[in-house]
Amino acid sequence: MSVEPLIVAESISKNFRVSRRTLRAVQRVSFSLQAGETLGLVGESGSGKSTLGRLCLRLLEADEGSVRVGGQDLAKLSPKALREKRKEMQFVFQDPMASLNPRMTVGKAVSDALRIHGIGTKQERLNRVEELFTRVGLSPEIIDVFPFELSGGQQQRVGIARALALRPKLIVCDEPISALDVSIQVQIIELLRDLQKEMNLGYIFISHNLGVVQYLSDYVMVLYLGEVVEYASADDLFEHPSHPYTKVLIESILSVPSSDAGRRELIAIPGEVPSPLSPPSGCPFHPRCKEATDHCRQEKPLLREIASRHQVSCHLYA
Amino acid sequence: MGIVRFIVKRLISMIITISVVLAVSFLMMHYSPNSFFSSTTLASGMGNLQFQDPKLYQQYITMFENRYGMNKPIYDQVLSYVWNSLTFNFGNSFENPTMPIMTQLKESLPISIELSLGSVILAVIIGLPLGVLAALYRNSWIDSLLTTFSMIGQAIPAFVFAVILVLLFGVVWPGVVPINGWGTFADAILPTIALCVGNIGVVTRYMRGSLIESMRQDYIRTAKAKGVPYWPLVWKHGIRNSLTAMVTVIGPTFAFTVVGTVWVENIFSIPGLGTLMSGAFVNDDIPLAITSVFILSLMVMGVNLLVDLSYALMDPRVKLEA
Amino acid sequence: MTQELLRVTDLKTEFQRGDEKVYTVNGVSFSLREGETLGIVGESGSGKSVTVHSMLGLLQGAGKVSSGQAIFQNRVDLLQLRRKQLEDIRGRDIGVIFQDPMTSLNPTMRIGNQIMEGMLTHQYASRKKAFERTLDLLHEVGIPEPKARFRNFPFEFSGGMRQRVMIAMAIACEPQLLIADEPTTALDVTVQMQILALMQKLKQDRKMSVLMITHDFGVATNFCDRILVMYGGKVMEAASLDTFIRRPLHPYTIALKSSIIEVGDRHKKLQAIPGMAKVWNAPPHHCPFYERCTFATQQCLKEVPELTQVDDQEDHWLACHHVEEVLKSVG
């Protein structure tokens, strides 16, 4: 296909220095995404999914690798050009309250996106904010209200309205619903999905909730200790999970059984995600893997294609 | 060992800080409009000794010129001044050329230590329970009373209390306790009270806040759920955790008290280092003045080191890394 | 029929927030039998945590129980006990696990001492016995090298390990009732599985009754025998697991269940519940779910529905004026 992907990440890595030690947050992650598609990032705490999301928008500087959005390498943009570029790519935060300025009314929060780029007159901006509020299901009456006066769900709608204000093509959603109640989660997910269809948005959707990820995503990337362990289309991944870790993750989901007898037996795999400050040798998952061999302990498996657009990083598939 | 390394590191940074202060002070004195380290100041400092005993006078002049290296290049002067101070080689003062500063310190320093340390310890002993009381009976009349009192103590400096005490025990109830001098236990009562009031205020207020904060923590609820009765709960989970935070306030409090001691000594005519120091400042006896500052600062730094050390020992989360 | 362990009747709790009163629990009734696991499910603000905190005298801030009974072991009303008597029961007859293992442990106390504390407080064991028992407990909850770990501080543990310590603490005196307040919410999914498996094993070994508070239907339905759904500080529906799964009747339960997104729902059309839960600044004088309910009528606005048994055969309770209509719509 000749269509330029919306975003292409090539082998990006990020390390942090934590009290004289190196924390490997993200290691050599690559992917590409077309407009109107969603990539789901899943993993447990310490998997680097949030860091990866920020690297995609150059909210953090990658140590290695490159990210191209709309064909432009973000790392090569000047600060000014990058700020201009940000119109195309936006971020939705996990904790909407923390992401809003407590000293700005929610209307100002949204119109500030326009003001920063000098778009429109004051009145035009106000009209646009009202339009956005209506679109995300907020009453325009609350434009002059401060964030703390709103519920979590409403705050997140403000966050989404702000992200939409600049008519972006790509939005990174970092656990946008995990702070919300179940009944509100559905409202927000439906909203995100409708917006995507309407505006042909590309999403990078970060979540630890596999159900939600499957619901929204076209492709899913499973991360473990900063590394991609599996990457596949959403249907494929959940129907044929291949990496032992993916299997464990899917097995750990407790869904509502269809009857008393259908209850899950509560059996757990031992161990926890190791600290990213001292990752295990070889395959990062080997200490918890039932099928681990000496080979896994010594050598890190490479990510390889086992089917069309289905990649796994495991020696079992070598 | 972590602790040894911690202490060594802290000592080194202490020495650097104090050296810088000494050097800066020396330079400021040197380049200030009335240039203290010059033969003219020296001459005026020693008054009419020049005419009474020209020979002895000349001898002192030479001594001071050698000691402060007045004819040497400035960096040399600074370095030797700092080095001499750090090795406690203070020489003699302008005002009292016959007497080594060290001798004067030996008499006055213990008094200041007694006063400042004593009043801080006393303030902690009195303030902690008051703070606990205020916190546990939060928003009651006891709390508002204690909080108001501690604010008064905190706002009004020791010298105002000192003057008020002099008035009370000099005019209203004369003769109950001595209002000046030093030597007996009774002499220490008023100055200690003057210094204590503010410190009690600080300790009470801080302890109150700190305990209220601890009692709000989730682990208090956990302990309650275990069935731990009220007082063990307050003591083991509340007070113990707030004491760790409390320790951090001791350092600044002590520093403040040392300053207060200088004031109080002046008002009650106590022959401590504070009185010595202010006399030196007033009389332009710069060697003695800077040395007093140096010694008092050293005292503050020493206590701060102890405070940090005990903080590190009390809280397992604080690794000894300065 | 097994014995009843706990019966809560018409519990009401309110909070003073600044100038306003907030009515958090508005008349909750339920019972728990020996050996049974009851799940209280609800969204935030439904009053599920406040219900158990009220019962145990653990309310924080300006919370106050204004009415109700909580009869424990058919002998005492927890809400009427003096502080001292309640302290005797807490930790000894009732153990509690809290949500956030990060903040729920005393940061400056060795974990071994924290586990021993309950046993020593209740004179459950001598110091020496308590120490040995602590080591056994640490082993039982799956903490390797108990001897070495005894002297560690909470910050030296991972989240999952801390929750294990919390569990060891809660079961130290062999309580009859274990209350778990969102025990796995702060944990990763694989760790959640470990903790639930551990709790299930402990519960079976000891024949403990468990009261599990959770917002997660998946957790509740896989762990509990009976489910209680709360909304607006009231019980909406209570049923045995099987009934709950197969024939929920309250519009709120049905709506909530259909808004859970599970793996496999990819192509399903989700049904969002409109609106949001509200804060009660006055005691509810209508059905709390009224504003968001598709079945709502004038009757719902005028009368608060009572919690009544659906039919005599079944352990199924419901607080709704429109059972008939709901039944018709579910078919």
Next chain:
Amino acid sequence: MAVVMTNVAATKRKKRSQWGLAFRRYRRNKLAVFGLIWVALFLLIGVIGPYIAPYNYQTANFLAANSPPSLAHIFGTDNLGHDMFSEIIWSVQNALEIAFGATLVSFLIGIVLGMWAGLRGGLADLIIMRLVDSMFAIPTYFLDLILVVSFGRGMGPILLAIGITGWASYARLIRSQVLSMRNSDMVEAARSLGASQTQIAWRYVLPNVMNSMVVALAFGIPGDLTVMAGLSVVGMGLRPPLPSFGNMLAQSGVNVLGYPWLMYFPAIVFAITLLSFLFVADGLQEALNPKG
């Protein structure tokens, strides 16, 4: 059904700004209100004092020396025959000049260095923080003494001395606030919108650190007043005949047995003033940071 309009009770309520809420919280604190009134009075006297003072501070009337309060001299006179009432009024002006001036100097140095350390990080941060630590290691009062000795005992030198030694706590506070702000979601959100550093600093960081700045400033003023008077106690304060609370108090210590009125009035006015500033600071803290 799909689009959910959320009803909002907030709009129905009277619209309240955050400042309005803060003001209401402040008003509830009786001591803070009292403090504010006194401080306002103090400021007023500082401005119009010279016009209302019955005598000039330099007017010495040796015939009326050491006279107790009377109609001519309502607060009495000192050993040189200065009218104490007028001395106090003149002292208010001097105190205000030094307190506000010195606090402002400290505050400005603190803001610049704190912002610099917090925003730049790295070596600048390291050096500035070392400097802050050193300032905390030694009582700044001693440094003030040294500075006053070398600068002289006038209005300007004292103001400057207190000003350039008092910045460390402001710098530390601002730095820590800036640091926590820098890593906040809020700033990241602004950055992701494409806001420039200046826009972030002005529209996001500054409005949110303002509250604690105001509180710190309010706490700083009584501290500086104390230090200024404390200099007089050891004889290094404003050089007479310029009147100051410190000088009056230091003098009264000597004369209290014979002429106690020399002590009452300055001590009471000074003490109430310090308390009022503290009450105001405390009230502001409560009103602006309701949680803290």
